[in-house]
Amino acid sequence: MIEEAAGSAGQPRTLTAAAFRDAVRAKLAYAVGKDPSRATAKDWSMALSLAVRDQVVERWFESTKASHAGQKKHVYYLSMEFLIGRLLNDAVCNLGIESQVRSACAELGIDYQAQLEQESDAALGNGGLGRLAACFLDSMSTLGIPAHGYGIRYDHGLFRQRFHDGWQVEEPEDWLVSGRAWEFERAEMAYLVKFGGQISFDGHGATYWRADETVKAVAYDTPIAGWRGRHVNTLRLWASRPVEVLDLGRFNHGDYMSAAEKTIRAETISRVLYPDDTTAEGKELRLKQEYFFTSASLQDIIRRYLEDNDDIRKLPDQVAIQMNDTHPAIAVAELMRILADDYRLTFPEAFEITRQCLSYTNHTLMPEALERWNTNLFRKVLPRHMQIIEWIDYHHLAEVQGRNLPVSLDAIRIIEWGSEIKMGSLAFVGSRRVNGVSALHTELMKQTVFKDYHVLYPDRIVNETNGITPRRWLYECNPGLRALLLEAIGDGWVDNLERIEEAAKFATDASFREKFAAAKKANKVRLAAEIERRIGLRVDPSALFDVQIKRMHEYKRQLLNILETIALYQAIRRGPGAEWTPRVKIFGGKAAPGYQIAKRIIKLANDVARVVNNDPIIGDRLKVAVLPNYNVSLAEVIIPAADLSEQISTAGMEASGTGNMKLALNGALTIGTLDGANVEIAERVGPDNIYIFGLTADDVAGLRQRGYNPNATIDSDPTLKGAIDAMVNGTFSPDDHGRFNEVADRLWHTDWFLVTADFQSYFQTQRTVDLDYRDKNRWTERSILNTTKVGWFSSDRTIRGYSKDVWGVEPIF
Numbered sequence: 001m002i003e004e005a006a007g008s009a010g011q012p013r014t015l016t017a018a019a020f021r022d023a024v025r026a027k028l029a030y031a032v033g034k035d036p037s038r039a040t041a042k043d044w045s046m047a048l049s050l051a052v053r054d055q056v057v058e059r060w061f062e063s064t065k066a067s068h069a070g071q072k073k074h075v076y077y078l079s080m081e082f083l084i085g086r087l088l089n090d091a092v093c094n095l096g097i098e099s100q101v102r103s104a105c106a107e108l109g110i111d112y113q114a115q116l117e118q119e120s121d122a123a124l125g126n127g128g129l130g131r132l133a134a135c136f137l138d139s140m141s142t143l144g145i146p147a148h149g150y151g152i153r154y155d156h157g158l159f160r161q162r163f164h165d166g167w168q169v170e171e172p173e174d175w176l177v178s179g180r181a182w183e184f185e186r187a188e189m190a191y192l193v194k195f196g197g198q199i200s201f202d203g204h205g206a207t208y209w210r211a212d213e214t215v216k217a218v219a220y221d222t223p224i225a226g227w228r229g230r231h232v233n234t235l236r237l238w239a240s241r242p243v244e245v246l247d248l249g250r251f252n253h254g255d256y257m258s259a260a261e262k263t264i265r266a267e268t269i270s271r272v273l274y275p276d277d278t279t280a281e282g283k284e285l286r287l288k289q290e291y292f293f294t295s296a297s298l299q300d301i302i303r304r305y306l307e308d309n310d311d312i313r314k315l316p317d318q319v320a321i322q323m324n325d326t327h328p329a330i331a332v333a334e335l336m337r338i339l340a341d342d343y344r345l346t347f348p349e350a351f352e353i354t355r356q357c358l359s360y361t362n363h364t365l366m367p368e369a370l371e372r373w374n375t376n377l378f379r380k381v382l383p384r385h386m387q388i389i390e391w392i393d394y395h396h397l398a399e400v401q402g403r404n405l406p407v408s409l410d411a412i413r414i415i416e417w418g419s420e421i422k423m424g425s426l427a428f429v430g431s432r433r434v435n436g437v438s439a440l441h442t443e444l445m446k447q448t449v450f451k452d453y454h455v456l457y458p459d460r461i462v463n464e465t466n467g468i469t470p471r472r473w474l475y476e477c478n479p480g481l482r483a484l485l486l487e488a489i490g491d492g493w494v495d496n497l498e499r500i501e502e503a504a505k506f507a508t509d510a511s512f513r514e515k516f517a518a519a520k521k522a523n524k525v526r527l528a529a530e531i532e533r534r535i536g537l538r539v540d541p542s543a544l545f546d547v548q549i550k551r552m553h554e555y556k557r558q559l560l561n562i563l564e565t566i567a568l569y570q571a572i573r574r575g576p577g578a579e580w581t582p583r584v585k586i587f588g589g590k591a592a593p594g595y596q597i598a599k600r601i602i603k604l605a606n607d608v609a610r611v612v613n614n615d616p617i618i619g620d621r622l623k624v625a626v627l628p629n630y631n632v633s634l635a636e637v638i639i640p641a642a643d644l645s646e647q648i649s650t651a652g653m654e655a656s657g658t659g660n661m662k663l664a665l666n667g668a669l670t671i672g673t674l675d676g677a678n679v680e681i682a683e684r685v686g687p688d689n690i691y692i693f694g695l696t697a698d699d700v701a702g703l704r705q706r707g708y709n710p711n712a713t714i715d716s717d718p719t720l721k722g723a724i725d726a727m728v729n730g731t732f733s734p735d736d737h738g739r740f741n742e743v744a745d746r747l748w749h750t751d752w753f754l755v756t757a758d759f760q761s762y763f764q765t766q767r768t769v770d771l772d773y774r775d776k777n778r779w780t781e782r783s784i785l786n787t788t789k790v791g792w793f794s795s796d797r798t799i800r801g802y803s804k805d806v807w808g809v810e811p812i813f
């Protein structure tokens with residue numbers, strides 16, 4: 001047990017560096033089983049993490065007891081993705097033990113920073129949706145909202161991206177390979193999850209589901225400590241295991257492969273995040289994954305509830321369940337199934353309880369991301385749920401018919417033409433609240449995808465603009481800026497990010513500005529070293545660092561940025577003697593493995609980078625860094641170093657964005673369209689401190705409705721035409737002139753994402769950025785105003801909003 005003095009309520013107990021040093025040594029010997037002289041960097045990192053974990057565990061027990069004793073309503077956050085990244089530094093900072101840990105490391109002769117880098121980056125998510133879930137875990141713990149996050153413990157998270165000759169290559173990610181310090185396996189906490197088979201009724205109200213496949217969901221718990229370690233919630237991830245470990249009979253007959261068949265089948269469910277679902281097998285696996293974690297979570301929620309309560313009808317008083325996107329939308333049918341089949345409530349009773357417990361967050365309006373399931377597949381995998389969804393559909397339509405409202409019945413059906421289940425509709429109908437993730441997105445939800453539902457249930461849709469945790473996204477990743485803020489305004493901003501505005505008054509203070517600029521410069525030097533280490537490219541840290549980091553997707557319009565890069569390259573070549581503002585364009589992002597055009601755009605970025613970076617005429621005026629394997633850890637290095645944040649999606653298509661918030665908080669100025677949360681960022685930082693360009697969401701809708709002709713736009717704009725021509729004339733692909741024909745053809749013929757329509761406005765705005773960046777003092781002043789004006793985008797504020805408007809929960813302290 002480590003020597004520590006009890007702190008006052010809400011304060012971390014004090015831990016001495018010497019005691020901590022001894023604890024690390026003890027972990028190395030007794031948990032890792034290594035002598036210091038033989039220990040590898042991984043061993044030390046494991047010992048360090050285990051010693052820090054001990055500091056979390058007692059607080060965790062206390063929090064769990066307090067949640068049970070307080071009998072407060074509990075939040076259950078169901079998400080296919082939790083993009084948690086590395087946890088060691090997060091825990092150390094949140095517990096307030098950084099100086100002791102650093103001193104202990106120094107005494108042990110190990111480098112703390114190097115230890116941090118030994119931890120694998122838990123990539124259990126794809127992008128914004130999964131990172132949002134991780135920020136929410138931090139905020140719920142920080143605010144003392146009793147909560148569990150529920151998801152899948154994938155053996156392999158999001159693939160590792162490598163570039164081979166500039167093409168994306170996907171390799172399996174292996175975060176579990178060298179052990180995991182943060183999780184506890186709960187072998188006893190296991191639930192059976194069934195698939196397929198037949199349903200029968202006994203004629204006296206009982207229903208039996210005879211499944212033809214059953215697996216076991218086993219819990220793995222990770223404690224998530226909030227700021228100052230005041231409260232610790234649990235992230236519970238489910239691993240899929242066979243019910244019988246081995247078919248010994250077959251094994252003893254020498255049939256080794258088929259003896260292990262059931263194990264392989266069961267374990268496949270939690271093997272990979274987002275398996276390719278273009279095949280029938282892939283689709284079935286995806287449906288099974290969604291049901292697997294939803295069912296296990298709901299069984300667990302009910303077990304927890306019944307530990308302290310006995311009336312299942314009062315479930316909504318104690319339980320708020322959030323469906324993060326449509327992936328867990330099967331929860332509507334599963335909760336009804338449990339209530340009706342296991343607890344013998346009638347369907348109407350079960351439906352009422354279900355819709356008081358569940359809520360749904362919509363994260364996109366793009367039809368391809370609103371899941372639909374073929375009814376034949378669904379009936380095969382989940383026959384009982386199919387019956388329940390048919391009942392919900394019928395019941396809900398009947399309810400509407402009686403109300404004589406101006407909606408089309410076809411539009412509000414959950415099962416479309418008898419052949420597809422619309423999971424967004426199921427989630428909507430089965431929820432107490434449905435929320436969008438930015439003001440614009442929520443408005444568009446009401447006007448488009450959920451228009452008819454909004455007429456039926458006008459109070460159901462609410463807005464909860466996304467947020468980010470200031471702990472990871474400033475305090476931890478930007479130590480220079482953190483120190484400056486602590487010196488200037490104390491640490492109140494870490495608890496309440498809106499207080500960061502207290503530093504706005506220093507924007508015109510020369511000494512503060514100088515220190516702010518120095519912190520930025522140090523971050524840029526760190527990133528420059530990282531770029532060189534990763535791709536061998538040397539960049540000048542005093543150039544403008546222009547950053548676009550996000551999933552590769554056509555609507556995010558990396559292509560617009562690349563075309564502007566080409567146009568700038570051509571302009572510099574034409575007049576190298578002119579006064580250019582040196583710029584480094586930094587790209588990071590993965591394309592979904594089956595998304596061919598996005599993968600080609602990655603290749604284009606790499607081809608352009610190769611030519612630009614090796615052109616002696618260009619020199620340091622322009623460099624292009626395309627960084628492979630963008631993930632949370634890399635983001636933590638890029639974001640603090642950015643000068644310019646590219647948020648250039650086609651207006652109306654980015655639900656919110658959260659990278660935009662992280663970059664602004666770290667002092668980058670945004671160049672962006674009026675899309676997603678950019679709109680709210682612009683309102684807060686003011687028009688002088690952001691670069692807004694291009695079509696609005698209304699313009700986009702109007703243009704698409706009238707029919708857009710990219711031909712005319714391209715023909716009338718020589719800069720744009722020059723850039724597109726260079727793409728297809730082999731300037732960047734001398735080995736294969738036709739490589740980007742398809743990309744260019746799309747621009748000429750349809751240009752659904754309106755890259756060409758926004759090009760000129762974007763190009764001109766970038767030239768204004770060039771001019772503005774030369775006035776370093778003024779730029780820093782605006783950078784400070786970005787940092788200090790975006791405190792509202794803390795995920796603490798978002799969680800307060802959910803707690804009040806969506807869940808009806810209160811903090812336990």
Ligand code: CBF
Nearest residue numbers: 128129363364437655656657658
């Ligand atoms: O709400 C979180 C994020 O979710 C997405 O990443 C998503 O997966 N649908 C959206 O694309 C983002 O706009 C949003 O910020």
